[in-house]
Amino acid sequence: MNPEITTEKLGKSQIKLEIKVAKKDFDEYRKKALERLKAEVEIAGFRKGKAPDKMVIEKLGETRVESEALDMTVRESTFLAMAKENIIPIESPKVAIKQFAKDKDLCFTIEVSILPQVILGNYKNIKIKKETVKVEKEEVDKAIEDLRKRMATPIEKKEGLERGDFAEIDFEGSVKGVKLDKLSSQKMPLVVGEIKFIPGFEEKLMGMKKGEEREFELTLPKEGVDDDLKGQQAKFKVKLNELKAIQLPELNQEFAQRLGASEIGDLKKRMEGAIKNQKELEIENKYKIALIDKVAAKTKIEIPESLVNQEKERLIGEFSRQLSMSGMTVEQFLAGQKKTKENLDKDFIIQAEKNVRIGLTLAEISKAENIEATATEIDEEIDRLINEGMSRGLKKSDLVKSYENEAGKRQIEHLIKNKKTIERIAELNS
Structure with missing residues (x-):
């Protein structure tokens, strides 16, 4: 088969092909399609693939045979056309049938995207200034302080809660008497002062002792909450389940050695190098x-x-x-x-x-x-x-x-x- 091909460039690396398949070539595909269908259909008195063409067409219907022939013709002629035009598609082509009628040539179009032509500009000797690296003393101090916090020991505390303590709380928030899940939680851990919750919430917890319950009201902020809650008055019930003081390790030679350094000066140099x-x-x-x-x-x-x-x-x-x-x-x-x-x-x-x-x-x-x-x-x-x-x-x-x-x-x-x-x-x- 040698389909007639007309090529049109559409821009943005898209190509349109109009493909015309002669009636005699389509008839050959129709024969192949019928043979394929014959191998699948069951007709009493005949083995699969051995029934007469007329009986197969009567059972399946002319439309089914024509549809199978059309699919086969479009698929194979598209492959031949793209090979002939040296087209490598990057997606399945879009097919549109223009003419499909008895005793006429089959005519259809395909639109297909291809890998675009890439024209490189200059990619050598491009001047971009690199930032210079500088490590401040405050950065080293903060990094070491973070290490101390990670290596801290929590200690049971009988006194009242204060900033820096570890707490586990249950709390329930309601607006206009209706409890809201989005303002409630169970067994929520927090280190007081490190995570910003609702403004004023942590301040209301100060002085609480383990097992204590407390109720208070807060005005919800206008940022960081759902629109329907902005500026609303909320009532909270809080229970303090756990309370522990956070004991930081001393900043001494023993602490430095636990981290693989010889002494604090060596630890600071190592942290500066890591930063x-x-x-x-x-x-x-x-x-x-x-x-x-x-x-x-x-x-x-x-x-x-x-x-x-x-x-x-x-x-x-x-x-x-x-x-x-x-x-x-x-x-x-x-x-x-x-x-x-x-x-x-x-x-x-x-x-x-x-x-x-x-x-x-x-x-x-x-x-x-x-x-x-x-x-x-x-x-x-x-x-x-x-x-x-x-x-x-x-x-x-x-x-x-x-x-x-x-x-x-x-x-x-x-x-x-x-x-x-x-x-x-x-x-x-x-």
Whole structure:
């Protein structure tokens, strides 16, 4: 079969093909379609595939045969047309039948998105100033104080509650005599003064002793609560279940040695070094992000809408999974933010287009710089991901199933190539 093909470029890396299949060629496909149907249909007195054509058509109906023939013709002639025109699609083509009638040629169109042409701009010698790293004394002191808090010892306390104590409370909040779950909780732990709850709430607890109950009223704030509660007068009933003083370890040589240092001066140097390393890593990441943004902005691409939509749906799916981990659905989030699904799409479409632009740019640079991911690198990354997952309590069998398949390996190969390409761009601009 040799279909007649007319090609039209639609822009944004979309191509439209008009394909005409001669009547005689369609008749050949109709014969093939009928043979396929004959092999499936059961007719009394005949083995499958052996009944006369006329009896098969009478049983199935002419429409079923024509539909099967049309599907087969469109599918195979589309494949032939795209191969002839050297078209590699990035999604399933959209098909529209223009002419399908008895004794006439079949004519249909397909619209398909293809990988766009990527014209790289200059990705070398781009000037971006890196931030300088400076660690303040206050940062070191705060880091050491945080360590003291993490290593603190809770001690049962008989005196009244005060700032800095650990408490566990039950509380019930009501507005206009109606108890509200959103203002109530059981066995809620808190370190008094560290977490901002409802303004004035913790102050009302001061002086309470273990087992004591207390009632008080507060005016709810105009920020951080649901619209129907803003500025409302709420009544609270609180019971103090547990009360412990937090005893911080002394800042001495013993404390330093527990953390692997010889003395306090050595501990401070180590903390300063750790903070500096973390800051350098953050600055390097910010630099690479800014660098890639500039490189991608210089790249000329007509980005297909289909790629942007695919990435948008991926981002929304990831966002949905993150919400579900905190016990919330997308619908609940939208209701709380007074947004619609259309608003969410708009929020993500900009990031999706940016991600696609960066991805296509990195892919083109990796080709220009001959960057590949080796089999050893892929295997090592799979081992690392499996070990990391197991450390979080995931099953090894599930992790192996996720990564050690063709799709998983391709994704890891893609990530490794991107990482190496970003490193190469950073080298070229250092």
